[in-house]
Amino acid sequence: MKNIYLIISCCAVLISQSCATDFDLTADWQEITVVYGLLNPADTAHYIKINKAFLSEDQSAVDIAQIADSLYHEAPISVVLEEYEVDTDQDDGKLLNANFIQEIPLTKINAADVGVEKEEGDFATSPYFLYTTNYQLKPDFDTNSGVDSYFNYELKIITHRGNEVKAETPIIGDFSVQHPNPELSLSWLADTYSMRWKAVPHATIYDIDVYINFDEEKVNDNGTITTERINLKWNLVSNLKEKDHIESNNRVVYTFSTDAFYSYMAQRLSDNLDKVEKRYFDDLTFVIHAASEPLQIFNEVTQAQFSVSATQSISTYTNVTGGLGLIATRHSKTVPEIEFNIQTIDRLACDEVTKHLKFETSSGNPCN
Secondary structure (H helix, E strand, C coil), X not given: CCEEEXXXXXXXXXXXXXXXXXXXXXXXXCCEEEEEEEECCCCCCEEEEEEEEEEECCCCHHHHHCCHHHCCCCCCCEEEEEEEEEXXXXXXXXXXXXXXXXXXXXXXXXXXXHCCCCCCCCCCCCCCEEEEECCCCCCCEEXXXXXXXXXXXXXXXXXXXXXXXXXXXXCCCCCCEEECCCCCCECCCCCEEEEEEECCCCEEEEEEEXXXXXXXXXXXXXXXXXXXXXXXXXXXXXXXXXXXXXXXXXXXXXXXXXXXXXXXXXXXXXXXXXXXXXXXXXXXXXXXXXEXXXXXXXXXXXXHHHHCCCCCCCCCCCCCECCEXXXXXXXXXXXXXXXXXXXXXXXXXXXXXXXXXXXXXXXXXXXX
């Protein structure tokens, strides 16, 4: 029986009820290209990972995976992004026009040369090839007289055997955030708090990370005290579906319990308190990550694999034509330096859940 090893860039098996592209893995031989890339207009460099799947009748798949030559297409291989300016009907999304703008070539590099290291695992780690361009992608989106106009990017790969692999995606651009507002101090005294931001075209899911910044005075073994800057990353929510949180004014709203913040702080900071003299809260940085529908489906299908029984069929989700994999778009919006008001600083210092964490009150006086 053939040893079959599909190189999926996220190192996960994807399960779906339907398949955009089907391959007969029992055939004598097929060239199967696997592509992975997330395009972000805020990035100064864009990377696409291109591998190949392989079949072998006489060698272990684990052994083959350690051979770098088995993971990559032989030269020559053409990899380009084609840029189009697209018009679609605002009501039904029907394509009205697509004007080709230009072809953007991607260059093959060894990822280690630009500081990108591959994690250790079943696959060969060196060399680790990627395809890259420094071209500034255009996230522009305009609406006029019922027509949506934006830029679309199609990845086109032609392998050394002449096989063509394609995938396309629009680009998610910048968006505005109403709450939190850097010009206003933040109050987390109420039971809940609602974040609000403008819905962004082509985005369907969001992740929110909160970076918690404070200074910590530590007692050294010799009795001296040093101050260290601490930055905690709190994943507030993942895979937030826009359709479940959209308002009529085209705003996305996410409401959460403020108790979650105080519980998180207690969970992260309760150890080794004998080494802590005092803590001084500084501010929060919110980062909202927006992503397109293919990545949403990718995540849903990946999660679904854990509920599939051995008797159910397993197939592969892909938005790549002529291959397997995922091409999608994302964009991250940062809202920095959000300060608590003095009442919230005092709650952090004096709340039953967090008062043992040694945060100073706004006045520096002990809690009442």
